[in-house]
Amino acid sequence: MTNTAPGYFGRYLRIDVxxxxxxxxxxxxxxxxxxxxxxxLGTWILQxxxxxxxxxxxxxxxLEFCFSxxxxxxxxxxxxxxxVAKSPLTNRLNDSxxxxxxxxxxxxxxxxxxxxxxxxxxxxxxMITEEGISLEDAAELWGQTIPDxxxxxxxxxxxxFRYAVIGPAGENLVRYATISHDGRHAGxxxxxxxxxxxxxxxxxxxxNRRLEFARPEELxxxxxxxxxxxxxxxxxxxxxxxxxxxxxxxxxxxTLPTRNFQAGEFEHAVDLAPETLTLSREKARKxxxxxxxxxEHLYPVKDREKPVRLEYENLFALGPLxxxxxxxxxxxxxxxxxxxxxxxxxxxxxxxxxxxxxxxxLLDWPGYEFGRGETLLTALEKIAAxxxxxxxxxxxxxxxxxxxxxxxEAFAPHVKGLELPGYEPRALQSxxxxxxxxxxxxxxxxxxxxxxxxxxxxxxxxxTEQDVAAAIETEDEAALIDSLxxxxxxxGVFEDKFAEMAEMLALxxxxxxxxxxxxxxxxRIIELKKRYNIAQGWTPAEDTLPDRFLxxxxxxxxxxxxxxxxxxxxRLVRAYNLERGWDADGYPAEAHDQNxx
Amino acid sequence: MxxxxxxxxxxxxxxxxxxxxxxxxxxxxxxRELWRAVxxxxxxxxxVCLDAGTLKNGYLASIDGxxxxxxxxxSLSPGEHILLLSADAGG
Ligand code: SF4
Numbered sequence: 060m061t062n063t064a065p066g067y068f069g070r071y072l073r074i075d076v077x078x079x080x081x082x083x084x085x086x087x088x089x090x091x092x093x094x095x096x097x098x099x100l101g102t103w104i105l106q107x108x109x110x111x112x113x114x115x116x117x118x119x120x121x122l123e124f125c126f127s128x129x130x131x132x133x134x135x136x137x138x139x140x141x142x143v144a145k146s147p148l149t150n151r152l153n154d155s156x157x158x159x160x161x162x163x164x165x166x167x168x169x170x171x172x173x174x175x176x177x178x179x180x181x182x183x184x185x186m187i188t189e190e191g192i193s194l195e196d197a198a199e200l201w202g203q204t205i206p207d208x209x210x211x212x213x214x215x216x217x218x219x220f221r222y223a224v225i226g227p228a229g230e231n232l233v234r235y236a237t238i239s240h241d242g243r244h245a246g247x248x249x250x251x252x253x254x255x256x257x258x259x260x261x262x263x264x265x266x267n268r269r270l271e272f273a274r275p276e277e278l279x280x281x282x283x284x285x286x287x288x289x290x291x292x293x294x295x296x297x298x299x300x301x302x303x304x305x306x307x308x309x310x311x312x313x314t315l316p317t318r319n320f321q322a323g324e325f326e327h328a329v330d331l332a333p334e335t336l337t338l339s340r341e342k343a344r345k346x347x348x349x350x351x352x353x354x355e356h357l358y359p360v361k362d363r364e365k366p367v368r369l370e371y372e373n374l375f376a377l378g379p380l381x382x383x384x385x386x387x388x389x390x391x392x393x394x395x396x397x398x399x400x401x402x403x404x405x406x407x408x409x410x411x412x413x414x415x416x417x418x419x420x421l422l423d424w425p426g427y428e429f430g431r432g433e434t435l436l437t438a439l440e441k442i443a444a445x446x447x448x449x450x451x452x453x454x455x456x457x458x459x460x461x462x463x464x465x466x467x468e469a470f471a472p473h474v475k476g477l478e479l480p481g482y483e484p485r486a487l488q489s490x491x492x493x494x495x496x497x498x499x500x501x502x503x504x505x506x507x508x509x510x511x512x513x514x515x516x517x518x519x520x521x522x523t524e525q526d527v528a529a530a531i532e533t534e535d536e537a538a539l540i541d542s543l544x545x546x547x548x549x550x551g552v553f554e555d556k557f558a559e560m561a562e563m564l565a566l567x568x569x570x571x572x573x574x575x576x577x578x579x580x581x582x583r584i585i586e587l588k589k590r591y592n593i594a595q596g597w598t599p600a601e602d603t604l605p606d607r608f609l610x611x612x613x614x615x616x617x618x619x620x621x622x623x624x625x626x627x628x629x630r631l632v633r634a635y636n637l638e639r640g641w642d643a644d645g646y647p648a649e650a651h652d653q654n655x656x
Numbered sequence: 657m658x659x660x661x662x663x664x665x666x667x668x669x670x671x672x673x674x675x676x677x678x679x680x681x682x683x684x685x686x687x688r689e690l691w692r693a694v695x696x697x698x699x700x701x702x703x704v705c706l707d708a709g710t711l712k713n714g715y716l717a718s719i720d721g722x723x724x725x726x727x728x729x730x731s732l733s734p735g736e737h738i739l740l741l742s743a744d745a746g747g
Contacts, residue, residue, distance in 0.1 A: 292703075292704070292712075292714070293714065293744075295670050295704075296669060296670050296742055296744055297746075299670055299673060300669065300670065300673065302746065302747040304669045304670065305669075305745060305747045307668060307669070308668045308669050308741055308742075308745070309745075311666070311668060311721055311739060312718065312721050312739075313721065334672065334673070370747070371747035372747055375747075480747070481747060482745075503747065507746070509745050510743075510745070512745075513716065513724065513743045513744075513745045514716070514724060514743060515716065515724045515725050515726045515727070518723070519724070520722070547746060548746060550744075550746070551714060551744055616721075617720065617721030617722055618721075618722070
């Protein structure tokens with residue numbers, strides 16, 4: 060065993076499922092200090108494991124599950140892991156986070172990460188324990204939904220194991236398939252398809268290794284104080300309404316993407332809002348493992364036994380974006396995505412795009428009209444099975460638009476292939492910049508630039524170069540939070556985020572680390588992600604938005620008239636690149652190259 | 657003495673939950689006066705989004721849904737719609 064800092068095991072387990080073998084690979088402590096864990100460490104390992112451009116669904120493509128130094132500590136919301144690989148949807152780096160007991164049990168096997176390469180001949184379950192790995196036949200599970208698979212796995216192998224599972228969508232290589240566990244999902248970028256391409260239905264972990272922390276008493280005291288703060292006003296929105304509380308606010312501000320981003324407000328928003336749903340439905344609240352906030356709000360669905368977790372992103376993508384205002388259809392659609400293992404944002408974005416194409420006469424798909432909830436529900440089932448038009452939808456909006464042509468690329472709602480989340484970029488222009496430069500594509504979790512738009516510092520409909528530093532700050536913050544890993548909904552409880560996160564890391568590892576050092580760590584991680592993408596073929600032309608956003612203004616609602624001329628976005632991207640210390644096109648300088656690793 | 661303009665305050669998100677109302681009408685010349693008037697009519701908002709008659713950190717006013725401000729000296733015009741909301745838009 061490597062001698063390493065507390066909070067780590069100093070090694071990752073490299074598993075080749077083609078041969079059924081595994082090998083412990085040391086991670087130097089200098090690397091852990093530079094990239095921390097989670098997304099940062101995952102990016103570093105991916106770069107070590109990849110030689111040149113790679114097909115994300117090939118046997119040699121690595122898929123990683125990365126833990127972090129804070130996993131297993133008493134710090135609230137720290138039971139998280141990152142899944143990192145090249146995305147089959149974007150062909151760029153993808154890092155997806157999720158929280159569950161899988162994180163704690165996985166780390167207790169004695170590794171900081173698992174790296175899976177190879178491909179099985181037939182469907183298998185990969186079991187990882189402290190003693191080693193094994194592959195178990197998964198023929199019985201292949202084709203089952205995620206909840207059914209989880210139940211069968213528990214019956215067959217007991218509840219000592221924790222599982223990460225794919226649904227039929229992952230098996231059928233849907234480019235935005237998820238990896239799920241305990242009702243949570245590593246949702247974006249199609250990493251479920253990467254697992255499916257290796258013919259792995261599930262990964263089971265069992266571990267009981269003791270986790271060491273450098274200053275345990277102080278860590279417990281800090282954890283208690285953090286938990287106390289997490290009950291306070293800064294997280295009230297999440298506890299009381301959940302993220303779905305954004306819906307009415309965004310609608311009122313004209314920033315709620317509707318009918319494939321043709322409008323910024325939706326006439327049925329009130330019917331879908333949690334404020335309305337709670338009047339007629341008994342909701343339940345849940346939380347991820349080791350979380351004191353509990354932002355999950357579950358609502359009953361008509362004619363279904365189990366309730367569904369409602370999040371803003373599911374609601375926006377399967378409701379307003381597709382023009383669907385019938386609440387049970389939206390709830391059911393969200394539940395179907397969870398069961399079949401489909402990313403709700405990419406599914407909603409791709410279906411909404413197809414609806415617009417059909418309405419414009421570019422596609423002859425009967426029933427594809429905005430507002431048709433039955434079409435949405437059938438489309439999701441067809442996507443997971445890659446049946447009929449579902450086979451085209453399973454490719455995502457970028458590839459579908461290339462197939463349709465006829466100018467449809469202008470309104471395919473993606474950046475680098477990743478469908479946009481529920482923030483209208485013309486009306487939230489700091490976020491527009493965050494979307495354009497994001498290494499995994501359009502994403503509100505890797506850049507929180509909307510925080511600048513929702514402030515009195517910026518004119519959200521006319522963002523300038525003065526706002527670039529604020530957008531960068533949120534991206535740095537996200538890189539660090541995703542590497543430590545903590546939940547971003549804790550953000551509001553910190554007074555000095557970098558300094559307070561440095562204190563956590565110091566108590567866990569014993570390192571002499573402060574906020575300033577962690578800030579450079581965050582920047583180093585962002586740069587490494589960029590370098591990975593460059594090695595995989597990134598070009599500056601990718602850092603943009605679909606033409607629709609750059610050539611037309613919003614017409615209705617509180618953001619009517621909001622427009623984002625192409626030159627403005629180009630100026631912002633250039634300013635972003637220079638502020639990062641890269642050249643104007645976004646290539647990191649050689650000097651940075653030497654400093655970074 | 658000039659009369660204070662009548663404006664509408666629309667409560668959103670957690671503020672609406674606490675206020676128990678979607679909106680209210682208030683007479684106020686500027687935001688400072690407005691927050692005092694809101695606190696008087698909705699004392700339950702004290703400690704939520706208001707602190708001794710001022711807007712708490714983490715909350716914003718939006719004038720007609722277009723421009724965010726926290727400036728208490730911002731003057732108000734008759735018929736204006738002021739949205740009162742949390743600045744946390746994480747989703
Ligand atoms: S706040 Fe919500 S998303 Fe974050 S850890 Fe808790 S339950 Fe999970």
